Amino acid sequence: MKKLFVALLLVNGCTHINSVSLTPIPSQRSQPVRAEVSRTIFLGFNFDNDYIDPLVDDLKRQCPNGVVSGILTKDQTTSYLIVFTKRVIATGYCNNARSANAGPRANRRQPSSVESTVNSESAMDVAPEIN
Amino acid sequence: MKTAALFLTAALLMTTGCAHSIHEVHVSDFNPGRSLKDGRRVKASTEQFVVLGFTGNTDYVDDAYKKLMSECPTGVITGITTQFSTSLGFFSWTNKILMQGLCLAPKG
Numbered sequence: 590m591k592k593l594f595v596a597l598l599l600v601n602g603c604t605h606i607n608s609v610s611l612t613p614i615p616s617q618r619s620q621p622v623r624a625e626v627s628r629t630i631f632l633g634f635n636f637d638n639d640y641i642d643p644l645v646d647d648l649k650r651q652c653p654n655g656v657v658s659g660i661l662t663k664d665q666t667t668s669y670l671i672v673f674t675k676r677v678i679a680t681g682y683c684n685n686a687r688s689a690n691a692g693p694r695a696n697r698r699q700p701s702s703v704e705s706t707v708n709s710e711s712a713m714d715v716a717p718e719i720n
Numbered sequence: 721m722k723t724a725a726l727f728l729t730a731a732l733l734m735t736t737g738c739a740h741s742i743h744e745v746h747v748s749d750f751n752p753g754r755s756l757k758d759g760r761r762v763k764a765s766t767e768q769f770v771v772l773g774f775t776g777n778t779d780y781v782d783d784a785y786k787k788l789m790s791e792c793p794t795g796v797i798t799g800i801t802t803q804f805s806t807s808l809g810f811f812s813w814t815n816k817i818l819m820q821g822l823c824l825a826p827k828g
């Protein structure tokens with residue numbers, strides 16, 4: 590019985606979710622994109638979280654001239670007794686939206702207009718509209 | 721009498737769970753910016769029953785994602801709140817995902 594229990598843990602592991610997030614989903618869902626990064630950690634020894642960084646680059650590489658939206662991000666951990674595999678999976682949709690470069694909304698304020706410092710809205714603040 | 725009380729307690733724990741904890745709530749942005757009246761609320765939820773921690777996948781999250789999209793097949797879903805919670809039971813628990821958003825029909 591004990592052997593079976595250990596074997597189950599070693600083979601299957603126990604997977605659980607740490608966090609989930611989802612961004613607005615576009616109407617055009619014909620071009621899915623997916624990226625995944627993972628790191629296996631022994632006895633909890635982990636000195637950085639740099640393994641996450643390629644995730645964004647990977648998603649963008651799959652959609653070089655478009656907008657990636659509807660991104661479901663799952664952060665999960667699989668435990669095999671003393672070994673953990675941390676995995677982050679991001680799935681979304683690529684759209685070559687005409688508004689990918691913010692469009693006219695980004696330019697609606699004239700540089701000479703008086704703006705509040707609190708409510709100022711720069712071109713960088715205006716998110717591209719998804720379709 | 722004692723046995724009956726024990727049985728009742730165990731049954732209560734097993735059927736109703738003894739705690740419900742929310743781990744995370746995420747709110748997405750509202751994009752495109754349209755009035756709330758323009759859209760309709762869509763909702764999707766899925767669950768995963770886990771005994772003693774033995775589970776090998778997190779597919780229930782993907783299922784909620786697909787269900788939410790199927791609720792709004794041709795429109796944009798925006799202002800999405802994602803809730804991840806757990807209801808604890810007797811040596812078991814149920815992981816729950818609830819996704820709610822605003823479905824905006826395509827501009828005609």
